[in-house]
Amino acid sequence: MHDRSTIRPELRDWILTTTRAGHGVPEVLRLMKENGYDPRQSRSIVAEVLKLPLAALHAATTGANVKNSDSLRTRHPEPPEVVIDGHAIGISASLEEPSLRVLDNLLTRDECADLIELARPRLQRAMTVDTEGNHQVDHRRTSEGMFFTLNELPLIGRIEKRIASLFDVPVSHGEGLQILHYLPGQEYKPHFDWFDPAHPGFGVITAAGGQRIASVVMYLNTPEQGGGTAFPEVGLTVAARRGSAVYFAYEGGDPNSLHAGLPVTRGEKWIATKWLRERPYSKPRKS
Numbered sequence: 001m002h003d004r005s006t007i008r009p010e011l012r013d014w015i016l017t018t019t020r021a022g023h024g025v026p027e028v029l030r031l032m033k034e035n036g037y038d039p040r041q042s043r044s045i046v047a048e049v050l051k052l053p054l055a056a057l058h059a060a061t062t063g064a065n066v067k068n069s070d071s072l073r074t075r076h077p078e079p080p081e082v083v084i085d086g087h088a089i090g091i092s093a094s095l096e097e098p099s100l101r102v103l104d105n106l107l108t109r110d111e112c113a114d115l116i117e118l119a120r121p122r123l124q125r126a127m128t129v130d131t132e133g134n135h136q137v138d139h140r141r142t143s144e145g146m147f148f149t150l151n152e153l154p155l156i157g158r159i160e161k162r163i164a165s166l167f168d169v170p171v172s173h174g175e176g177l178q179i180l181h182y183l184p185g186q187e188y189k190p191h192f193d194w195f196d197p198a199h200p201g202f203g204v205i206t207a208a209g210g211q212r213i214a215s216v217v218m219y220l221n222t223p224e225q226g227g228g229t230a231f232p233e234v235g236l237t238v239a240a241r242r243g244s245a246v247y248f249a250y251e252g253g254d255p256n257s258l259h260a261g262l263p264v265t266r267g268e269k270w271i272a273t274k275w276l277r278e279r280p281y282s283k284p285r286k287s
C-alpha cells in the first residue's frame with residue numbers, strides 16, 4: 001500500500017494538472033515511467049491522488065482481470081429491520097461511500113458468549129498478511145486471535161448462513177470466522193482489508209477466492225472504554241456494542257474503507273470478523 005504522506009506535493013499537483021488538462025491515466029503513468037518511476041508505485045500514487053479504486057485502475061491499465069465480481073455485488077439491506085430465520089436484525093446507520101451498515105442484534109447475547117468461550121483457549125498473537133502472502137507478526141496489530149474453519153460447529157454455520165442471507169453472498173465466499181481479543185492499549189492501526197493489486201503477493205493471496213469485497217466486524221462484548229472501529233476518511237467511529245456489527249463493502253478497493261480498531265482504554269474487547277471474497281474461497285465441510 002502506498003503511504004499518502006510520502007507523495008511529494010509537486011508530483012501530486014502535476015498529476016492533477018495533467019489529468020485536468022485532458023490526459024488519461026495511462027498517459028500519466030507512461031510519463032511517470034519515462035521519468036524513472038516504478039510502474040507499480042506509480043499506479044498506487046495515481047490512485048491515491050485521483051481517489052480512484054486501485055483495483056479498477058490496475059485493470060484499466062494492464063488489462064488484468066482483477067475484479068470479476070460484477071455478478072456478485074453485495075446487496076445491502078435497506079429496511080430498518082430484517083428478519084432472518086426468526087432473528088430480527090436492526091440497521092441503525094448507513095453510509096454509501098464506503099457502503100457501510102451498522103447492524104444491531106446481528107448476534108444474540110448467548111452467541112457472543114459462546115464464541116468467546118470457544119475461542120479463548122485457542123488465542124494466539126494476531127497476524128497480518130505480508131506482500132508475499134505469508135502471515136506475519138505486525139506491530140500495527142497487537143491483539144490476539146484465532147480462526148474457526150467454515151461451518152466448524154453448528155453455531156459457526158448458523159452465523160455464516162445469517163451473514164450470507166443478509167448480504168446475499170454465498171457462505172462459500174467467506175473466509176473462516178476470525179475472533180480477536182484486545183486488552184487495554186491494544187489496537188489495529190488504520191488499514192484496508194482489500195489487497196493491493198500492486199503488491200507482489202497479490203496473485204498468491206487472491207488465488208483462492210479472488211479479492212476481498214466486504215468485511216463484517218461483529219462485537220462480542222461492550223468494552224468499558226475505547227475500542228470502537230474508526231473510518232478516518234469519512235469521520236465515522238462505530239461504537240463497539242455487544243451483538244452489533246459494522247458491515248462495509250469495498251468492491252474495487254474503496255479508499256474510504258480505511259479503518260482502524262481504536263485502542264481499548266479500559267476493559268477488553270472481543271470481535272468476530274468475517275471477510276467476504278468475490279468467488280468461492282473454500283467449500284463448507286458440512287452442509
Ligand SMILES: O=C(O)CCC(=O)C(=O)O
Nearest residue numbers: 188217228229260261273
Ligand atoms: O477491531 C476492530 O474494530 C476492527 C478490526 C479490523 O479492522 C480487522 O480485523 O480487519
